[in-house]
Amino acid sequence: MTDQAERLRALVQGQRDYSLRRPEGSPRIFVVASGKGGVGKTNLAVNLALSMGQMGYKTMILDADLGMANVDILLDLKPLYTLIDVIRGEKELQEVILRGPYNLEVLPGGSCIPEIISLDNWQREELLSRLSYLEQETDFIFVDCSAGISRNVVTFIAAADELVLVTTPEPTAITDVYSVIKVVDRYYRQANIGLIVNMVESAAEGEQIFQRIARVCHNFLAVKLTYLGSVNFDQYVHKAVVECSPYVLRYPRSPAASSTRQIARHLLGVEKAAAAPVKEKAFLRRLFKHWSNQAEKA
Numbered sequence: 089m090t091d092q093a094e095r096l097r098a099l100v101q102g103q104r105d106y107s108l109r110r111p112e113g114s115p116r117i118f119v120v121a122s123g124k125g126g127v128g129k130t131n132l133a134v135n136l137a138l139s140m141g142q143m144g145y146k147t148m149i150l151d152a153d154l155g156m157a158n159v160d161i162l163l164d165l166k167p168l169y170t171l172i173d174v175i176r177g178e179k180e181l182q183e184v185i186l187r188g189p190y191n192l193e194v195l196p197g198g199s200c201i202p203e204i205i206s207l208d209n210w211q212r213e214e215l216l217s218r219l220s221y222l223e224q225e226t227d228f229i230f231v232d233c234s235a236g237i238s239r240n241v242v243t244f245i246a247a248a249d250e251l252v253l254v255t256t257p258e259p260t261a262i263t264d265v266y267s268v269i270k271v272v273d274r275y276y277r278q279a280n281i282g283l284i285v286n287m288v289e290s291a292a293e294g295e296q297i298f299q300r301i302a303r304v305c306h307n308f309l310a311v312k313l314t315y316l317g318s319v320n321f322d323q324y325v326h327k328a329v330v331e332c333s334p335y336v337l338r339y340p341r342s343p344a345a346s347s348t349r350q351i352a353r354h355l356l357g358v359e360k361a362a363a364a365p366v367k368e369k370a371f372l373r374r375l376f377k378h379w380s381n382q383a384e385k386a
């Protein structure tokens with residue numbers, strides 16, 4: 089086994105024997121990831137979060153795409169600081185969080201992992217207590233990841249409640265998303281993976297692609313793949329991006345907006361049905377623990 093594989097295994101082992109139930113009042117975490125870039129992760133994260141916001145839920149996006157953080161651009165927000173400034177003790181969380189429509193909060197991540205890893209236990213606890221506000225006030229957190237399966241993304245997956253994978257009908261996107269599923273299957277078998285097929289020509293096409301991937305998973309892997317739905321290729325998505333305004337707000341009657349609302353409802357329904365156990369109460373605490381484990385193994 090390669091060093092990398094060893095580390096990944098170690099990374100997720102710590103949370104296999106979890107037994108805690110999800111306590112009332114802690115947010116549910118959706119990590120949005122993909123194999124290939126440009127498949128619509130950021131647009132989906134933003135518009136799903138806003139759809140839930142419109143339903144009255146309090147949502148937050150953690151912009152964790154280190155290379156191309158652009159949640160703020162889609163929402164026309166101007167970040168001045170990132171989580172790094174909070175970690176360094178130079179800013180309060182309230183100064184870093186951006187506020188979008190429908191109470192949506194955006195936390196620009198920055199490349200904060202090395203910073204968090206280098207904190208000692210006392211500093212980490214102190215930071216967590218300052219961040220605990222996030223956990224109390226929020227119903228859903230969407231983590232918008234970089235494309236592909238870097239160490240960083242695996243850490244988020246390991247700490248999250250649910251993984252939402254995005255693909256398009258393109259063969260390369262499908263192949264790449266399957267590679268992500270394989271890695272998750274290998275290191276994190278009880279993962280609950282939801283799949284969204286974006287930029288389809290028809291709902292039938294989305295369904296077909298899901299069936300194809302699900303069949304391969306069923307034959308070769310142990311992960312359970314749930315179909316969350318599809319979003320049509322829709323020029324209004326592009327128009328909304330250009331106008332720096334999320335499509336569910338700008339073009340609420342567009343096909344993409346209505347499919348996205350349906351996926352949001354599906355996610356809420358899945359939540360009720362699954363009642364998944366969680367490993368530890370606070371997401372950030374879980375995340376920090378994984379980052380620290382990583383540091384030790386590195």
Ligand SMILES: Nc1ncnc2c1ncn2[C@@H]1O[C@H](COP(=O)(O)OP(=O)(O)O)[C@@H](O)[C@H]1O
Nearest residue numbers: 125126127128129130131287320321322325326
């Ligand atoms: N359903 C869709 N229909 C048409 N274009 C889309 C759709 N979803 C995304 N796009 C286009 O793809 C581009 C990339 O989307 P983005 O959300 O930034 O992808 P990612 O975060 O996966 O890199 C967007 O700028 C938009 O123009």
Ligand SMILES: [Mg+2]
Nearest residue numbers: 129130153156
């Ligand atoms: Mg993106």
